[in-house]
Amino acid sequence: MSARVIETDVCIVGSGITAAMAAEKLADERNVRVLVVEAGDDMPPVQDWYRLRRRFLDYGESPWPADHLDDASVEGIQSRSMCVGGLAMHWGGVTPRFSPEDFQLKSSCGVGDDWPITYEDLDPFYQEAEERMGVSGEQGPADIDPRGKPFPLPKLPLSYNLEKLHGWVSAAGIPMWSQPSTKNSVPYKGRSACCRNDTCTPICPIGAKYSPDATWRTLRSGKQVTMLTRTLVRRLVPAAGSDRIEVAQAVSRDRPNEPVEIRARMFVVAGGYVWSPHLLLLSGLANRSGLVGKYLTGHRNVSGFVSLPIKLYPGLNEQHSLVSKQFMRKPRYDRYVRHDLRVWESAVDKGPRLRNDANELMLGDAILNDWRQRTQTGTARVRAYYDIVPARESELTLDSARKNALGDPLPKLAWRDAEVSRDLRGWQEEQIKALFESLAKAGNGRVIRTASDSFQDHPAGGCRMGKDASTGVVDSWGRAFEHQNLFVVGAPTMVSGSCANGTLTFCALSLRSAQEIGKEFSAKRM
Amino acid sequence: MLSRRTFVSWLGGIGAAFGIGARARTGDARVAIGESPEQAATLDLATLTRLAEVVLPTELGDAGVARVSRGFTQWIDGYRQGAELVHPYGSSNIQQAAASPAGRWRDQLAALDRYARELHQRGFNSLTRDQRREIVLAALGAERTNRMPDALDANHVALALVSWFFATPEASNLCYQSRIDRNQCRPLVNAPRQPLPIRGRGTGDRVQ
Numbered sequence: 013m014s015a016r017v018i019e020t021d022v023c024i025v026g027s028g029i030t031a032a033m034a035a036e037k038l039a040d041e042r043n044v045r046v047l048v049v050e051a052g053d054d055m056p057p058v059q060d061w062y063r064l065r066r067r068f069l070d071y072g073e074s075p076w077p078a079d080h081l082d083d084a085s086v087e088g089i090q091s092r093s094m095c096v097g098g099l100a101m102h103w104g105g106v107t108p109r110f111s112p113e114d115f116q117l118k119s120s121c122g123v124g125d126d127w128p129i130t131y132e133d134l135d136p137f138y139q140e141a142e143e144r145m146g147v148s149g150e151q152g153p154a155d156i157d158p159r160g161k162p163f164p165l166p167k168l169p170l171s172y173n174l175e176k177l178h179g180w181v182s183a184a185g186i187p188m189w190s191q192p193s194t195k196n197s198v199p200y201k202g203r204s205a206c207c208r209n210d211t212c213t214p215i216c217p218i219g220a221k222y223s224p225d226a227t228w229r230t231l232r233s234g235k236q237v238t239m240l241t242r243t244l245v246r247r248l249v250p251a252a253g254s255d256r257i258e259v260a261q262a263v264s265r266d267r268p269n270e271p272v273e274i275r276a277r278m279f280v281v282a283g284g285y286v287w288s289p290h291l292l293l294l295s296g297l298a299n300r301s302g303l304v305g306k307y308l309t310g311h312r313n314v315s316g317f318v319s320l321p322i323k324l325y326p327g328l329n330e331q332h333s334l335v336s337k338q339f340m341r342k343p344r345y346d347r348y349v350r351h352d353l354r355v356w357e358s359a360v361d362k363g364p365r366l367r368n369d370a371n372e373l374m375l376g377d378a379i380l381n382d383w384r385q386r387t388q389t390g391t392a393r394v395r396a397y398y399d400i401v402p403a404r405e406s407e408l409t410l411d412s413a414r415k416n417a418l419g420d421p422l423p424k425l426a427w428r429d430a431e432v433s434r435d436l437r438g439w440q441e442e443q444i445k446a447l448f449e450s451l452a453k454a455g456n457g458r459v460i461r462t463a464s465d466s467f468q469d470h471p472a473g474g475c476r477m478g479k480d481a482s483t484g485v486v487d488s489w490g491r492a493f494e495h496q497n498l499f500v501v502g503a504p505t506m507v508s509g510s511c512a513n514g515t516l517t518f519c520a521l522s523l524r525s526a527q528e529i530g531k532e533f534s535a536k537r538m
Numbered sequence: 539m540l541s542r543r544t545f546v547s548w549l550g551g552i553g554a555a556f557g558i559g560a561r562a563r564t565g566d567a568r569v570a571i572g573e574s575p576e577q578a579a580t581l582d583l584a585t586l587t588r589l590a591e592v593v594l595p596t597e598l599g600d601a602g603v604a605r606v607s608r609g610f611t612q613w614i615d616g617y618r619q620g621a622e623l624v625h626p627y628g629s630s631n632i633q634q635a636a637a638s639p640a641g642r643w644r645d646q647l648a649a650l651d652r653y654a655r656e657l658h659q660r661g662f663n664s665l666t667r668d669q670r671r672e673i674v675l676a677a678l679g680a681e682r683t684n685r686m687p688d689a690l691d692a693n694h695v696a697l698a699l700v701s702w703f704f705a706t707p708e709a710s711n712l713c714y715q716s717r718i719d720r721n722q723c724r725p726l727v728n729a730p731r732q733p734l735p736i737r738g739r740g741t742g743d744r745v746q
Contacts, residue, residue, distance in 0.1 A: 327720030364704040
């Protein structure tokens with residue numbers, strides 16, 4: 013059967029948050045046609061979100077049903093999502109920047125590798141991402157939290173609970189402030205202000221939290237950006253005798269027997285840390301150095317709960333937190349450890365229970381009275397993400413044992429620390445737990461419990477950027493060293509995963525790539 | 539006082555009434571939403587309300603207890619077997635809602651009534667509060683957990699009702715005697731303020 017051929021200027025594979033950033037910047041600034049190809053489905057419209065949230069609260073139902081492909085279950089994946097908007101339909105909207113040390117790990121801390129760009133190089137794109145999404149933030153101390161311009165929106169106010177907890181951590185000598193978030197503190201870009209519905213993850217029922225569908229709604233109503241949903245790109249194919257990519261071979265999930273060919277001047281792979289390296293491996297592209305799929309990165313965390321002699325009212329704004337970047341800067345010990353620090357209100361250890369201290373079953377008034385007695389004091393949740401230096405063998409490979417419905421091997425992920433992180437892991441976690449203990453002591457409280465997660469959060473890497481083809485799959489702009497018209501954007505290009513939520517950095521990197529991609533097309537008159 | 543052994547022995551053949559772990563997830567096996575025959579198993583509201591009078595706080599008052607009981611039955615009537623559940627963070631497993639516990643809970647309410655007739659020659663709804671409480675405590679005697687279970691995972695309808703109510707924003711308001719109004723739309727500008735105290739018996743926004 014002959015293929016359906018579609019021609020465009022830029023073909024973006026994937027429709028997650030980094031794709032949305034790149035497409036919007038290109039459409040805003042350049043005379044360019046963009047085709048976005050998404051394997052998954054559109055998600056429910058905003059007017060359904062309150063109802064979907066209610067189902068989530070009442071029954072634990074997913075507010076994004078069918079946001080994945082049944083035949084794309086992958087070993088080692090953290091979270092599964094393939095839909096218009098991608099994983100950022102679920103995200104918490106938390107948007108810290110990385111610290112300058114993250115880009116110069118080798119130079120400033122003596123571990124891992126330097127990125128081919130600095131914090132200063134990315135600062136304007138951080139700002140642009142914050143403005144495009146709408147980040148509400150508070151400037152931390154300038155020596156800890158450098159930034160070129162103010163946040164576009166006022167900070168999210170601290171709740172009564174967080175104000176109390178701020179007093180506690182201040183007494184402990186730790187500067188903390190309102191966590192920057194893409195949750196509107198005031199109406200912004202047609203989206204309303206946050207009203208503390210407090211289900212940011214998995215769904216903000218009013219769209220006060222940014223999610224990529226907001227960008228796609230605007231772009232798809234215009235003429236420059238088209239989206240092809242339910243269409244899976246299987247291969248990128250270079251022109252004969254050339255390194256330039258000529259066509260994306262795809263298949264419609266609705267008409268699997270009818271191949272789709274997308275011909276474009278530029279190809280942008282925006283499939284996140286899993287599906288981007290996977291597509292390159294399937295296509296046999298950009299991999300002369302053998303680095304495609306390597307250096308998967310992220311960060312682990314140590315979390316805890318601290319009982320404090322402070323009356324709190326859990327539920328005022330549970331998903332908002334205090335943050336400190338103090339420990340993200342140069343390590344305070346001879347050995348390497350960097351981490352963020354966040355503090356939330358919590359109801360842990362303060363909820364209603366069935367049995368009293370005498371182990372007697374309680375009902376009705378007894379439960380309520382017992383609950384009241386135990387809520388005269390409060391609980392804080394504390395957590396620190398700590399930096400991990402990835403090993404080269406922290407990798408995504410093609411899984412010979414698991415194939416999708418089309419017969420293509422699925423990806424398989426295995427996470428491995430570099431030697432320095434493997435050796436220091438226990439000590440690093442102990443330092444963080446000791447910090448929690450000292451915090452508790454400063455507030456005359458006690459640590460209820462701590463836990464360390466084994467998985468790496470905010471995963472990234474797999475197509476890391478480098479100074480040249482021997483150290484990276486792409487250059488600092490995301491352009492494949494081996495293919496002039498092929499870009500990988502966002503999370504996969506990261507060299508290391510820092511110790512803070514990565515999505516804002518994914519977006520800033522994508523915008524920086526879009527700036528470079530845009531040079532191929534004429535500028536719009538502004 | 540009834541012993542747990544006596545009570546279970548009397549229950550005899552209705553083992554389904556104690557379907558421990560009945561809400562095990564269905565895992566990868568997809569089932570059509572709403573296929574369960576238990577879906578239509580509406581609870582007996584009169585018996586549930588008399589049960590609620592024993593297991594819910596008296597501060598709710600009679601009207602509040604009746605309102606919470608109605609809310610509970612409406613809630614379980616809205617349950618959909620096979621609905622896709624929210625993704626567990628850090629896992630690629632997709633899970634669906636298991637069979638509704640409504641049928642089991644209906645049987646448990648009927649069992650409370652049958653036992654009341656056996657013991658007192660009167661139906662559960664006609665017993666005094668203390669008599670009902672004695673029967674309920676016997677039914678829950680085997681509960682060893684200290685933690686409130688997820689209402690859908692509760693082994694007994696009495697426990698499900700308790701768990702369901704105490705997880706509501708209304709229960710939080712009642713506990714703190716303040717308008718926290720958890721998970722409800724509240725102006726951001728009010729976030730820094732201490733929640734307003736609730737005066738009298740009202741508990742602020744209420745369950746259905």
